[in-house]
Amino acid sequence: MDIEELLKKVKKGEMSIKEALDLLSELPFKDVGFAKIDFHRRLRRGVPEAIYSPGKTKEQIKEIVKEMVNKEKIFITKADDAIYEELKYFPNCRYYKDCKMVIIGKKEEKKGGGYILVACAGSSDLSIAEEAAVTAEELGNEVKRIYDVGVAGIHRLINYADEIRKASVVIAIAGMDGILPTIISNFTPAPIIAVPTSIGYGTGLNGVAALMAMLNSCSPGIVVVNIDNGFGAGVAAHLIMEKLREK
Amino acid sequence: MDIEELLKKVKKGEMSIKEALDLLSELPFKDVGFAKIDFHRRLRRGVPEAIYSPGKTKEQIKEIVKEMVNKEKIFITKADDAIYEELKYFPNCRYYKDCKMVIIGKKEEKKGGGYILVACAGSSDLSIAEEAAVTAEELGNEVKRIYDVGVAGIHRLINYADEIRKASVVIAIAGMDGILPTIISNFTPAPIIAVPTSIGYGTGLNGVAALMAMLNSCSPGIVVVNIDNGFGAGVAAHLIMEKLREK
Amino acid sequence: MDIEELLKKVKKGEMSIKEALDLLSELPFKDVGFAKIDFHRRLRRGVPEAIYSPGKTKEQIKEIVKEMVNKEKIFITKADDAIYEELKYFPNCRYYKDCKMVIIGKKEEKKGGGYILVACAGSSDLSIAEEAAVTAEELGNEVKRIYDVGVAGIHRLINYADEIRKASVVIAIAGMDGILPTIISNFTPAPIIAVPTSIGYGTGLNGVAALMAMLNSCSPGIVVVNIDNGFGAGVAAHLIMEKLREK
């Protein structure tokens, strides 16, 4: 018996209110309403459906996509050419090769409210930086990139001082010593999301050194996501932007 | 020769413009302007001066405070009774014993723009939760607390669903399995700052288990600060609130 | 408006069924039914309320106890004398000093269905072994102990071969090299719950060596809980016993 039927019985007097209350407390999880709530949650949270590719066959990914394709926008992260080949026949499918992301569903219009600045120190970190930037753009945010290709040091940041200062949110990406977010915090009052990358060697421990430096930054107010998690940083920045747009 | 003198010489024709340019590029760090810039930075960033107590004697802390006391608001974190006794004669000095924080300087007025929600699962985490909450309040933000004292589980969150959903930013604090931020992400579209605490034992490794669970959350968009770093979470939440208030 | 009121309105025709359905799907978390469900869960799961003492003041613990004391049985783990002194005035309060556990609420009658065997290799592990044994006993299970006080080796197990073989569940507790559960698995077809303890030194790393040995046991079918988590092992064994008693 579903809720509608129950209500009808109450209405008709075929079921007492006490009986109805009892029944309702018994069917917490089967309730259609629940599924709806969950559906709401996802829409409200503004977090896209993401499929993490490693460990899945391209066939499995295709099957998952099939099930979701008409209901939601889908991000397939850490994908590769073969996966794209499998999925490219879906409508509105595109492949961001630089950051190994396949996206299915319409790109959202720019919603305004300022921009997210994505900065990385070296071109080795470019793939993760693009993952963050593309994620944010696809969710309707304006993104500015400072990738500093071709320079050794951090001094080039100075040329971008204005853009850094005016950003609504900054995503700062770095491997090795993970120093970039701390340096950038000198240029801006914006919230800073730090992304450690697995670039480096030896005691870099595939990004653990950068992660630890970021978590222990002497500049308070820097927050951190998992190593190489450009997607997560993009989503976090987007959630802040959504709050700004609410105002 | 300082810049004023240089300008005077240029004005008087005692120095060519080329000479002046050369000289200016030679004196990068001695320029008074630089100090001013830095002073601006701190004001603009909205990050308070913080003194981390461990490793310092109370006399050292007092000396640092003396130097800063009329210029800026000061947060002394992880302090204890003895440190407060040493500092309490400064004007506007108060001690938040629950979170071991001494603050010197006026508490800022509430600035509006929504509230920060601080949630923790167990009362063992209360000290860190208060550190985050007090930091945010002292910087002029409205804070709501959900500390769930006296319950074993997460189910009580349900009673607070509304307050969680409407928060501008959420700070979620947890030790042991670090599950709370992920659970909360089901209730709200707000940005979530996760704070692992050192509560627990064995493989909890003084908060490392909670930290790792948070960094690896299957709910994208959660950001993390250092273990027990309630102060840093409070500052990060404040930086987001400042951006909201800009709008 | 609560559900009862809603049902009354439907009954009276003051609200259409469609309106009622919409409202029901809107109020997922405020529903009294939910709380009830959760209440059911705890009863059904058979897991007691536990308060982990470290990081809490005795006053905080007392406050938590006050709130729960008439509704549920309470286990306060890793407690000490001072905490017991604070709590001893509650009815049905007792203190198991060996395992630093305070329990408030009636001890359950033995429910039958076989026994749980708790084994530990050395008397250094006795505190954790007692934590497991007392937890299981308090929840209504019969417990047999093999603590082997006074022997250096594992050979004494042989004397207890019968008791080990006939146990419904075995909890095997060991520090250092964590070898005991693997040895015991040669004596019994029963499920074995292994508990590493923090006893040892150097590369024992406070129980990590024992934990790793247990997780990597060449004897398949051994399951593990956290280091020093006698309480968790007692609960897990109890859950299995409950299933046996269902039959």
Place this chain on the structure above:
Amino acid sequence: MDIEELLKKVKKGEMSIKEALDLLSELPFKDVGFAKIDFHRRLRRGVPEAIYSPGKTKEQIKEIVKEMVNKEKIFITKADDAIYEELKYFPNCRYYKDCKMVIIGKKEEKKGGGYILVACAGSSDLSIAEEAAVTAEELGNEVKRIYDVGVAGIHRLINYADEIRKASVVIAIAGMDGILPTIISNFTPAPIIAVPTSIGYGTGLNGVAALMAMLNSCSPGIVVVNIDNGFGAGVAAHLIMEKLREK
């Protein structure tokens, strides 16, 4: 001299009882009886013979199989196509490609007594989930699977609330933040065996993050096996089922 001979001599008076006792205490390990005991152990424990493939050549595996094939059922774990090709000529040999397991020997009949529920959050964990499920099925247990293919979140569990609640044992498999077993513990009073998987990246540390979250779960009574050890979880669940069937 074997024991039979010894007994004959005692019988015939060719050996005194004292001599016989001395001899018996001298030959502990050569005794045929011992081998028999060990043989009993394996039968009684209900644990199948398992060959862990990595580090062995397919020729070595074949040789091991040859020696055991008529005496016992054999599970070859973490196998690959080449190994199956080598072994497929043995009678009753089959290959579960999804979980890389080759099994030789008759599949046991379903023995009843309830079912084991195997749940995993993402399809990346499917291989380990299948390893657990197939192991349990092959040993004569009924298994239900909840693999949630195609959903991002945990909310789908709600649809399976009934199946989860009624399971005799639950195996809950998860990588990344390892949250699934804790969530499931809200739905069922059954014992829960948690299996961390090596799926994830960065601080996931190939399953260590999931393992630590599971060991530190705030829901008491969850037990854990090694990372990716679906086979071990299947055996542990089977041992519990055997106990249930004894009743």
Place this chain on the structure above:
Amino acid sequence: MDIEELLKKVKKGEMSIKEALDLLSELPFKDVGFAKIDFHRRLRRGVPEAIYSPGKTKEQIKEIVKEMVNKEKIFITKADDAIYEELKYFPNCRYYKDCKMVIIGKKEEKKGGGYILVACAGSSDLSIAEEAAVTAEELGNEVKRIYDVGVAGIHRLINYADEIRKASVVIAIAGMDGILPTIISNFTPAPIIAVPTSIGYGTGLNGVAALMAMLNSCSPGIVVVNIDNGFGAGVAAHLIMEKLREK
């Protein structure tokens, strides 16, 4: 029925040989002979009974000692003054305060066959060195010590070149960089047992750095025991000496 009785029945013809064989294979663990074997093992292995103090109360230790005192020699390691006070009334009880070891039972006579050389680099390691030396001496071995008190470097070894070269076994103890065993291997063809100690700071990680240096020594043939395990090194050296004395 014990074995003696069984044999009697066989002798008298009251039991057939087949029956006797069956029974024997049924009573694997209850056999008195077994206990005897185990007793033999300990005597033959030459390994003393050891009680590791941490985690035990002095009362527990006393109780264990009581049970063993007339049967075997007992080593109580990592003990303290309070434990000695508790035990000193046992006959033949003595306390080696430098290495925190209490021994109960007669000291064995020197058995000859060469000597064990115990070397440590700094006086910080003296306690562990004494633990090894006293253990070996108490088991009847001749021990020479090179503790190098008062020198900074390794160069003093040169003065002891002869004694090092002629040792039957060398125990080399070092904290910090753990270099001593490798240096000593240049002076002697003897087997070298390396003992890392927890002396040091920072990345010394309480002996892990020394342990790793020893395990990775470029001089092949060095073997290692646990951090601070002077007792284990003493026993291992003794086992080698016993083999030498067999010849």
Place this chain on the structure above:
Amino acid sequence: MDIEELLKKVKKGEMSIKEALDLLSELPFKDVGFAKIDFHRRLRRGVPEAIYSPGKTKEQIKEIVKEMVNKEKIFITKADDAIYEELKYFPNCRYYKDCKMVIIGKKEEKKGGGYILVACAGSSDLSIAEEAAVTAEELGNEVKRIYDVGVAGIHRLINYADEIRKASVVIAIAGMDGILPTIISNFTPAPIIAVPTSIGYGTGLNGVAALMAMLNSCSPGIVVVNIDNGFGAGVAAHLIMEKLREK
């Protein structure tokens, strides 16, 4: 408005000195002079531009090189044949295959002032040793190499005692137990830069054991760089040589 224009206005009297001072303190980062300063810094520091290859495509590296090629000397570290093929058309491009380094720009003349000694224990470390040696040579330093090809032990160092003693700086490279720098410190009063390498296995943990041994050396005054960081060691030695040449 740039600084030149500002100065012109001051000169012409179009701007007061106070206005000019204010403006100057406002434009910290846009100033051309700043970029020049940074350019100076790099020249003065004597640190070459380095491109770390892993994580970059050869096309990206080429693009970076293009931008820098006429301004500075470039070191491309951890490069491979394919990268060299891409870059070899640049003028003054050469490939040190042994240490996987491509260098573009003129090799500096020997500047005198003594020599750097580069020592490694085994030929497995040769690649890192060459990275250090080539870096130092390319920056104008004289380098002597002691690679000890073909010997197992450290004893060959004795033959080179003179060269070691007279070196201005020593770079000592070792994997496994990382003992070499400590041994060498007995031969020379020169500063010693230790380079751990990732050679080894098991607990060598890819160079962590060597790193820890070096950091914990009982010979004070040894300094360390990252695992496999021959380039960094070469630069550090060069910086010391530059100071010597200043005298």
Place this chain on the structure above:
Amino acid sequence: MDIEELLKKVKKGEMSIKEALDLLSELPFKDVGFAKIDFHRRLRRGVPEAIYSPGKTKEQIKEIVKEMVNKEKIFITKADDAIYEELKYFPNCRYYKDCKMVIIGKKEEKKGGGYILVACAGSSDLSIAEEAAVTAEELGNEVKRIYDVGVAGIHRLINYADEIRKASVVIAIAGMDGILPTIISNFTPAPIIAVPTSIGYGTGLNGVAALMAMLNSCSPGIVVVNIDNGFGAGVAAHLIMEKLREK
């Protein structure tokens, strides 16, 4: 001037004794005698020259071999087919493919004095076991192997109780839980050298779990070598055998 010349001058009265003493103390390392000493050391220590292959090209290995080939016996460890192809033209060159070892130089005659027992639990560990066994045999020791191919458990050891008990030294090799050496210690008074192997997965951490279990064995007197270091274990056992043969 070499020492011979010096002595001649002293003899002829061309140099005073004081001058000679001064000179001698000045030339510590150039002395021919020293080299001889070192040569002695290696012969006396009985440790063969070993070349660890990883990180070296086959050409480099060949060059090292060329230099040593007529002076000493050479062990090339962790080698492969290609290396053997490069070296096979040297006289007395043979390849032990199972343990990836190439040896150049005559195999030594059996020297008697008992045998070394090499035991491993699973065939996955066979390669390391062979490395130990071959090393010991090549150095002139008798070796018995217990590899237990085809069994799951440890119980088969019982069949070999005699051989284990009578061994002069035991090398016990195990991956996963590293339990084998502890079990074997119940069967023999011989010194036991434990070798952890990198076989296993998940928390096995490539042999670290086995290593830790061995270092923390509750059976005192077990000594350990590096993970997968069969060669080192073979050499250590040989050094003990040499001492036995001295008697």
Place this chain on the structure above:
Amino acid sequence: MDIEELLKKVKKGEMSIKEALDLLSELPFKDVGFAKIDFHRRLRRGVPEAIYSPGKTKEQIKEIVKEMVNKEKIFITKADDAIYEELKYFPNCRYYKDCKMVIIGKKEEKKGGGYILVACAGSSDLSIAEEAAVTAEELGNEVKRIYDVGVAGIHRLINYADEIRKASVVIAIAGMDGILPTIISNFTPAPIIAVPTSIGYGTGLNGVAALMAMLNSCSPGIVVVNIDNGFGAGVAAHLIMEKLREK
């Protein structure tokens, strides 16, 4: 027979040159000359005798000091008041309480040749900074300190730009994120010795985070010593200064 006697015999013709050569090669380690060499080494290396206090009783330290006091200058590191009280009666004994160092022997005169700059970010690191500074001063070097007491940030460095640029060597000390040495490398061409300190909490891991950041610095040429090893940094800087003074 010592060398002098040998030479006399050669001179007198009582020993042939061949005999003398043989004997000389036989007595490598007993030779007085050797001790002298070692004595030279220490003088030449310029490294003081250091006694690391932890793990030693004050009586042991006193005894060591007694033996060395007239021969060499002694540094007792990580000492405390009680140790000083024990030692203060030695001539030329002084206590640097800030850095817990007792020194016995004359302070060396300033030797010129530039200065060492010691910088630390926070007053928590002051103790380690003083350890480095005092060590260097006591060895005859000029030291300048920049301790930045009372400031939160790194910006104050700018005021000291000149002093930093002109230093001969820089010692940069930092806990938490270990960023200071990298920042300072922008101000100076001097060699930089980085010292991580154990200040911080959570993932700071008692200095490991700072250490890793320093080892992975994106600014090449920074060298590192052990956590909290101010003494080692002081010695390393002194060794460089000695080289400068040689010129």
